[in-house]
Amino acid sequence: AQRVTQPEKLLSVFKGAPVELKCNYSYSGSPELFWYVQYSRQRLQLLLRHISRESIKGFTADLNKGETSFHLKKPFAQEEDSAMYYCVPPGAGSYQLTFGKGTKLSVIP
Amino acid sequence: NAGVTQTPKFQVLKTGQSMTLQCAQDMNHNSMYWYRQDPGMGLRLIYYSASEGTTDKGEVPNGYNVSRLNKREFSLRLESAAPSQTSVYFCATKRTGGITGELFFGEGSRLTVL
Numbered sequence: 001a002q003r004v005t006q007p008e009k010l011l012s013v014f015k016g017a018p019v020e021l022k023c024n025y026s027y028s029g030s031p032e033l034f035w036y037v038q039y040s041r042q043r044l045q046l047l048l049r050h051i052s053r054e055s056i057k058g059f060t061a062d063l064n065k066g067e068t069s070f071h072l073k074k075p076f077a078q079e080e081d082s083a084m085y086y087c088v089p090p091g092a093g094s095y096q097l098t099f100g101k102g103t104k105l106s107v108i109p
Numbered sequence: 110n111a112g113v114t115q116t117p118k119f120q121v122l123k124t125g126q127s128m129t130l131q132c133a134q135d136m137n138h139n140s141m142y143w144y145r146q147d148p149g150m151g152l153r154l155i156y157y158s159a160s161e162g163t164t165d166k167g168e169v170p171n172g173y174n175v176s177r178l179n180k181r182e183f184s185l186r187l188e189s190a191a192p193s194q195t196s197v198y199f200c201a202t203k204r205t206g207g208i209t210g211e212l213f214f215g216e217g218s219r220l221t222v223l
Contacts, residue, residue, distance in 0.1 A: 009149065034211070036212075042216075043113075043199075043214040043215060043216045043217065044152075044199065044201075044212070044214040045214065046211055046212070049211065086151065086152065099144070099151050099152035099153075100151045100152075101149065101150060101151035102151045102152075
């Protein structure tokens with residue numbers, strides 16, 4: 001089964017400080033992982049997918065197979081980064097696994 | 110393109126009342142999903158539909174029914190609402206094939222059961 005764990009429910013950082021949102025996974029087979037974000041009163045949207053290795057809004061996430069992690073990082077937090085973040089596996093076929101509890105990021109001005 | 114549209118956006122029910130949440134998509138996606146979001150619980154899958162004509166239970170299906178009316182529409186029904194069903198409900202779609210795992214969400218429907 002594909003499972004992810006986000007150990008922090010809430011993460012508070014000051015504006016300009018580095019941010020790391022943790023995600024650990026337990027998988028059989030090659031993992032594919034995504035980060036979704038939900039800004040206040042907005043719909044969830046895809047932020048990053050690991051296969052593309054892209055940087056969106058200054059965020060990056062590297063898959064570390066040794067540590068089975070897919071942490072989301074940003075060197076300098078901005079107030080507009082305050083949101084709920086979910087680390088998500090793709091699901092098996094059409095079945096979409098539960099997102100999990102997510103991490104609420106609060107950037108303090 | 111509207112993407113994924115949910116109605117209603119807000120609803121207040123009394124315990125025992127019934128209601129249907131509607132979801133419609135114009136992206137021609139095969140798979141559709143209903144989630145509920147509760148504080149501290151994240152998103153939990155209620156039901157999903159891999160394609161038109163099929164539906165399957167997710168993690169928390171009790172108290173709900175669904176109908177995949179056609180490729181565009183996937184409705185969620187509460188037959189006898191309970192306070193435990195107070196939540197924000199999200200509909201999502203996923204294209205079969207392409208990039209696996211990319212879900213497209215509606216704006217959510219906030220339901221309060223008194």
